[in-house]
Amino acid sequence: MATPVVKRLPVGPVQPFGKPTLRDKLTVGEVCAELQIAQSTFYEWRTKGTGPRCLKLPNGQLRVRRADLETWLDAREDAA
Numbered sequence: 001m002a003t004p005v006v007k008r009l010p011v012g013p014v015q016p017f018g019k020p021t022l023r024d025k026l027t028v029g030e031v032c033a034e035l036q037i038a039q040s041t042f043y044e045w046r047t048k049g050t051g052p053r054c055l056k057l058p059n060g061q062l063r064v065r066r067a068d069l070e071t072w073l074d075a076r077e078d079a080a
Contacts, residue, residue, distance in 0.1 A: 025055065025063040034069075 023030075031052070032039050045051030052072035054062045 024066055026066060026069065028062050028064070031064050031069060 026034070028039055028042055032042050035042075042051060046054065052064050053068040054064055056062055
């Protein structure tokens with residue numbers, strides 16, 4: 001008989017009541033998905049200095065702190 005395959009869903013850190021927390025550092029792809037923009041738009045904003053603050057990891061990849069993204073979005077809301 002074959003062993004059943006169990007698929008596990010990705011789970012973030014768990015809070016005391018079992019609620020997953022939002023990730024603190026987002027990839028460029030995650031930021032773009034959340035904002036519903038193309039990655040080329042994100043990199044264009046970064047080049048112009050108008051995008052959210054980023055962290056550059058030792059391997060060259062970028063991350064955006066969720067707090068920085070929220071601050072950046074709040075500033076865009078005030079400007080609108």
